[in-house]
């Protein structure tokens with residue numbers, strides 16, 4: 001025991017933190033010049049991800065500048081399908097490209113043969129970050145591990161990349177649910193194993209990103225978002241009962257209630273569209289919440305940013321809360337705007 005108080009963990013355990021804890025989705029990334037420099041040196045995004053020295057360094061970069069309460073592992077949700085044998089590349093300026101799975105034969109090709117081997121550098125990164133945080137005097141910063149939820153990861157696996165309307169995966173869900181079920185079942189097992197290994201390596205909190213949870217109707221939402229997530233929560237909790245799990249069913253509106261009830265996550269990350277008064281009354285009254293500043297305020301800067309940050313802190317001051325954004329930081333965000341946001345949170349949240 002170091003005796004150092006970890007404010008993010010305190011908030012997630014519904015204890016009183018000393019100040020409003022904060023971290024930001026995509027806090028490590030292209031808006032930071034030191035990230036762009038290392039990314040250049042690594043040659044590609046994936047070689048950055050699979051190099052533990054580089055990935056640990058990138059994880060620590062924003063902490064050195066801003067002293068966040070949470071350090072999120074630098075990796076990506078799509079390393080899981082890659083470790084299951086699906087071909088993945090990140091095309092400059094276009095995003096991820098995968099060899100799409102469209103039928104049972106495609107689903108049957110997924111397997112665990114190279115799974116642990118592929119992902120072991122990620123666990124090495126977690127270890128290095130934990131050691132780095134302590135060594136560099138950030139002992140009060142909590143290490144956050146993460147994975148994509150099966151539904152969102154399957155969206156990329158079936159569509160073959162980003163999508164506008166998700167009709168390939170929805171058609172599969174409606175016409176050939178058994179094929180999608182096969183993919184999702186593999187993802188449940190893989191994701192739980194991946195998260196458990198992250199915790200074993202030193203992750204203290206887990207976030208499950210379900211970025212595309214909001215594209216399904218309520219029945220399909222229960223089936224493809226809640227049910228697989230519940231299985232992962234149960235498996236992780238069996239292994240590590242005291243590690244808080246944050247769920248992020250982005251853009252799912254009132255289905256946040258269903259998600260909370262059905263998955264049993266410990267905390268909810270709120271997207272920008274959620275009404276804060278509703279969320280405080282309906283969600284924060286039972287679990288800690290995290291969120292939900294519109295990341296575009298960070299592009300805007302100035303008084304608009306300061307007032308919006310103050311509003312978010314006020315909106316969620318009545319219960320357990322971790323300040324965050326409603327989605328990831330935009331790559332064109334000026335670093336000074338992030339500084340202004342952090343200063344404002346610190347002044348407000350004492």
Ligand code: CP3
Pocket residue numbers: 024025026027028029030039045072073074075076077078090094095096146148162209211328
């Ligand atoms: O938050 C962090 O700082 C930790 C690292 C992290 C990344 N991706 C790094 C990344 C995390 C938690 C993610 C999660 C992720 N990845 C999600 C869920 C959250 C969300 O944004 O909705 C999703 C959907 C992905 C898939 C993904 N990765 C896409 C669609 C893209 C391309 C879009 C883009 O922003 O360029 C990525 C690439 C990616 N992942 C980058 C980073 C820093 C940019 C890569 C680069 O350096 O070129």
